[in-house]
Amino acid sequence: MALLRARQLPEHTLVICDDQEAKKRVDQVKLELSRCRMADAEAGREPSEETRHAEQDLRDAQAHFDVVAVELTFRALPRPILDGLIKRFPPSEAQAEDGDAWDPERFPAALVAAAHVERDDQGNTVEGMSEEEAQELLDSWPVAESNALFAAAWQAQQIVRTSTVELGKG
Known part of the structure; x- marks a missing residue:
């Protein structure tokens, strides 16, 4: 019973972002990263330099989005x-x-x-x-x-x- 009583109540988060460019940038970079990962998989290779660059671009775009979003x-x-x-x-x-x-x-x-x-x-x-x-x-x-x-x-x-x-x- 102690474990059951100690449970935290669930939470749900709504993210609001009025910066359309920030949202668009995240979506674009996600698409590019998907394309790079698919190319790597089709070639049977480890992540390429292009993929690593796209992953960094996504981290940067997401960081900016996180700053401007509520x-x-x-x-x-x-x-x-x-x-x-x-x-x-x-x-x-x-x-x-x-x-x-x-x-x-x-x-x-x-x-x-x-x-x-x-x-x-x-x-x-x-x-x-x-x-x-x-x-x-x-x-x-x-x-x-x-x-x-x-x-x-x-x-x-x-x-x-x-x-x-x-x-x-x-």
């Missing part, structure tokens, strides 16, 4: 907390008739705020965003990005870290 981390909430959050924002009758399990106008910001994990430069958890800040982001971002923000917080609640071991017969 990461938002979300942690799974213990079940009673998530259940309480859902109960705090019940759907209206009309929303429930549409199949909503919670108020789609208010619950997303509450979940984003509750699940958001902010860390300082030393990796220590510090105060994250408030419900008001989460609502501001959800309201001011384009629909696809707003949906991605909520989806990242929800995804953290859906992570399953178990596996089944199947034993052969006999």
Whole structure:
């Protein structure tokens, strides 16, 4: 039981990068590296100088991407907390008739705020965003990005870290 109680809650990270050139550069270098590795494999040789150069280019491009990108981390909430959050924002009758399990106008910001994990430069958890800040982001971002923000917080609640071991017969 001690091992089970000591488990960390799963986390999911949303990476946001407004620098289109940085994203494009990473994608281009990945393609070039794939091409180089395929050429090496087809020739049956160890990684070539061109491949090693492409690997360094990828490290550089990824390092730049990491500097310009923003990461938002979300942690799974213990079940009673998530259940309480859902109960705090019940759907209206009309929303429930549409199949909503919670108020789609208010619950997303509450979940984003509750699940958001902010860390300082030393990796220590510090105060994250408030419900008001989460609502501001959800309201001011384009629909696809707003949906991605909520989806990242929800995804953290859906992570399953178990596996089944199947034993052969006999």
